[in-house]
Amino acid sequence: MTNRPPFKEVRHTFCAIRDPRSSIRNPPPPFCSRPRDRPHFLPTGRSQPSRVPRLHGMERASKNVELDGVKSGLWSGKDDVKFRTIDPSDGKINKASLYKLMISGVTPRPVGFISSISSEGQTNLAPFSYFNIACHDPPMLMVSINHPEPDKPKHTCDFILQTKNFTTNIISEPFVDAANYTSIDAPKGVSEWALSGLTPKKSDTIDAPRVGESGFSMECELEHHYPIHNDNKDRTSTIIIGRIKRFHVRDDLIDDSLLVDTERLLPVSRLGGITYGRTREVYETPRPVWEKEKERDEVKKILGSDGKAKV
Known part of the structure; x- marks a missing residue:
């Protein structure tokens, strides 16, 4: 890891999406106010692991002074x-x-691209970005689907509860x-597949199709669902837990160890x-191993x- 470039602070730069659409629903300023003034979306650039933003010493108040706000004490943990x-x-x-507080504070979040099918086909x-993996033995994932109105679930939730299956696909650039x-807030009966131009691919074990363009897809069977109610006893969301029955990974994206x-x-x-x-700039930080760390003089001092460490 010593040959990697040093960790550097990078400011957010907003860029215009490729082929922007004019009819954007609920555009909060300033994000959609002048998209053409932003730099173009750059398809090039490869992720390059950098060295971890390491603390200077073992002291808990010590932080990487090169990062924004450290010198002024914003990351000190003091009163x-x-x-x-x-x-x-x-x-x-x-x-x-x-809603704004939670989706802007809990970031970044993976996006679960959910394909579902009703009992009528x-x-x-x-x-959905209230999504993540939940377990690997057995392989499980979860997605929380908010209801647009109390006790009125979205089509995705309704379909999954009907047929007990769905696919989850990873969105790539x-x-x-x-x-x-x-x-898009299309009414029931309007196909998002046709509107988006994406390709439905037949699944191996379930009825819901997977997204052909996705390099990583999972066929899921409904394992459990949990309705969420607010303080007024209205059902405002449903947590879906799916058991993964098949993985579909594009061959050039995976090695023999399944990485x-x-x-x-x-x-x-x-x-x-x-x-x-975008997942372009990354760094690696090894997990400490107690059997090695406990012998270090800095750790013994603490x-x-x-x-026993004093809190």
Whole structure:
């Protein structure tokens, strides 16, 4: 790792999406106010691991002074750093504000591109960022689907509960615009597949098709679902837990050990608002091993004579 370039601070730069569409729903300024003024989306550039932003010494108050806000003490953990405490049960805070708070604070998030099918054979395709893997033995994933109105689930949720199966597909940069178009608020009966131009591929074990353009797809059977109710007893969301029955990984993206090449997969992540992130600059940080760390003089000093750290 010593031959890698040093970690450097990078500011966010907003770029215009390729082939921007004019009819953008709910464009929060300034993101959509002048997309043509932004630099073009650059398809080139490869992820290059850099050295970890390492602490200077073992002291807990020590931080990488090259990063923004460190010298001024914003990352010190001291009492003089101001925080805003937010109570979600405060009646003065509306649910839209809580939504903005959570999706902008809990980032980055992977995007689950969910394909589902109804008991009548109608298909649906939509992206969800309340999504992640849950277990590898057995392989499980979860997605939380918010309801547009209390007790009125989205088509995806409705279809999954009907047929007990769905596919989850990872969105990559080459088709991110088409994937985003499936988030359109189309009425029931309108196919997001046709609108987006994406390719449905037959699954091996379930009825719901997978996305042909996706380099990483999972066929899932419904393992469990959990309805979420707000303080008014309205059902506002449903957590779906799916058991993965098949993985489909493009051959050039995976090695013999089943490790997926993120650099080639080009996955996108969801940030706040309508902002998305690219996985291009990465760094590696090895996990400490206790049997080795406990013998270091710096660690012994922190632990003290009784071998226990003082908090």
